[in-house]
Amino acid sequence: MGEQQVKAGLDGVIATDTEISYLDVENEEIVLKGYDLIELAEKKNYLDLVHLLFEGSLPDQQGRLSMESALKKEYALPENFFDLFSMLPKETHAMDAMRTGISALAGYDSQIDDRSTAANRDKALKVLAKIPNIVANSYHTLQGENPIPANPDLPYSTNFLYMITGKEPTNLEAETFDQSLMVYSEHEMPNSTFTARVIASTNADIYGAMTGAVSSLKGNLHGGANEAVMHMLLEAETVEGMSKLLYEKLRNKERVMGFGHRVYMKKMDPRALLMKKALHKLAVERGREDLYEMCERGEDIIREEKGLYPNLDYYAAPVYYLLNIPIPLYTPIFFAARVVGLGAHVIEQHDNNRLYRPRVHYTGPRGLHP
Numbered sequence: 001m002g003e004q005q006v007k008a009g010l011d012g013v014i015a016t017d018t019e020i021s022y023l024d025v026e027n028e029e030i031v032l033k034g035y036d037l038i039e040l041a042e043k044k045n046y047l048d049l050v051h052l053l054f055e056g057s058l059p060d061q062q063g064r065l066s067m068e069s070a071l072k073k074e075y076a077l078p079e080n081f082f083d084l085f086s087m088l089p090k091e092t093h094a095m096d097a098m099r100t101g102i103s104a105l106a107g108y109d110s111q112i113d114d115r116s117t118a119a120n121r122d123k124a125l126k127v128l129a130k131i132p133n134i135v136a137n138s139y140h141t142l143q144g145e146n147p148i149p150a151n152p153d154l155p156y157s158t159n160f161l162y163m164i165t166g167k168e169p170t171n172l173e174a175e176t177f178d179q180s181l182m183v184y185s186e187h188e189m190p191n192s193t194f195t196a197r198v199i200a201s202t203n204a205d206i207y208g209a210m211t212g213a214v215s216s217l218k219g220n221l222h223g224g225a226n227e228a229v230m231h232m233l234l235e236a237e238t239v240e241g242m243s244k245l246l247y248e249k250l251r252n253k254e255r256v257m258g259f260g261h262r263v264y265m266k267k268m269d270p271r272a273l274l275m276k277k278a279l280h281k282l283a284v285e286r287g288r289e290d291l292y293e294m295c296e297r298g299e300d301i302i303r304e305e306k307g308l309y310p311n312l313d314y315y316a317a318p319v320y321y322l323l324n325i326p327i328p329l330y331t332p333i334f335f336a337a338r339v340v341g342l343g344a345h346v347i348e349q350h351d352n353n354r355l356y357r358p359r360v361h362y363t364g365p366r367g368l369h370p
């Protein structure tokens with residue numbers, strides 16, 4: 001094995017070739033199939049991006065419509081599917097309920113063992129079609145509420161938000177939510193994507209890979225941070241409260257959720273910048289400029305004191321709050337948006353597979369006898 005150096009957390013290690021996406025930190029660009037994710041998020045919508053990742057190109061109007069109608073045909077969940085959620089303890093976290101739902105879908109797929117590109121793409125589209133229903137209605141069921149049926153007259157992402165809140169969103173709400181799905185859609189090789197690819201590399205199916213990815217994403221060093229950020233903002237209450245809380249956290253050497261990133265670290269996550277703009281628009285419209293100012297104050301303090309910048313979760317959280325989304329759904333929504341990226345990665349892994357099986361640097365004892 002020689003003298004290979006262990007990189008804690010596999011920091012900087014190249015895990016695979018990919019044609020899907022790349023974080024070009026030097027040029028501050030998130031490259032997605034040759035496009036800049038931020039430009040896509042400003043000019044296109046979520047289903048364009050789905051088409052780009054699954055079909056390899058941005059769609060024309062017709063292409064977008066036919067993708068949307070294919071998704072709508074798959075919105076429904078198997079009969080009595082919600083019974084699953086009513087059997088869970090009502091304290092079950094929305095991420096765990098969603099994970100159960102995705103895992104259960106496997107049993108309904110008669111082509112579960114077909115790992116061809118076309119079959120995998122069909123499966124990924126099925127998950128994408130059903131995920132708003134699973135996210136929104138596993139939550140409603142656990143809350144003892146009735147499931148909210150999909151409204152097929154609404155565009156995909158508008159319907160997703162409608163199924164969460166039960167109210168038809170305004171244009172600004174629908175556009176902001178769609179943009180949030182775009183920025184969450186794909187991000188190269190985060191822990192959850194790596195998890196999905198590692199699982200897929202055993203020839204396991206896409207449902208298993210995605211179920212593993214949900215588990216990874218739940219942790220607060222990853223997707224769970226958006227929920228934690230909102231609890232922090234609510235605890236702080238005011239701009240002054242935010243200063244007090246953050247200085248206290250810094251004194252206690254606590255990690256501040258929503259700051260730092262393995263790849264950007266000393267630079268602002270470009271997706272956070274976009275969500276910051278979206279937050280400003282929403283905050284002005286809602287008369288909640290105080291929430292925006294709290295976030296800015298937090299950003300200034302952590303930059304000055306730690307040299308750290310906000311990541312996407314820091315600004316996505318207050319955006320979701322102003323969209324009246326229940327806090328436990330923030331991370332499930334992150335996952336739902338990421339289904340497209342994860343789907344693309346599982347397809348790529350199966351198309352050119354080699355089992356992931358690394359080695360270790362053994363530091364334990366030798367030569368013992370029982």
Ligand SMILES: CC(=O)SCCNC(=O)CCNC(=O)[C@H](O)C(C)(C)COP(=O)(O)OP(=O)(O)OC[C@H]1O[C@@H](n2cnc3c(N)ncnc32)[C@H](O)[C@@H]1OP(=O)(O)O
Nearest residue numbers: 220221222223225255256257258259260261262311312313
């Ligand atoms: C969309 C996403 O999933 S983005 C990630 C969301 N997660 C969060 O927001 C959680 C808060 N952030 C963090 O914990 C980290 O920045 C991570 C996990 C995202 C990346 O961390 P890593 O690359 O592993 O860096 P690591 O954990 O080694 O930290 C390096 C140093 O920066 C400090 N640091 C990093 N992030 C933070 C933070 N948010 N608050 C305080 N200190 C921090 C660490 O304490 C450490 O300091 P030390 O060298 O004095 O011990």
Ligand SMILES: O=C([O-])CC(=O)C(=O)O
Nearest residue numbers: 186187189190191262312
């Ligand atoms: O890239 C990462 O490590 C985490 C992240 O920002 C994401 O998954 O969107």
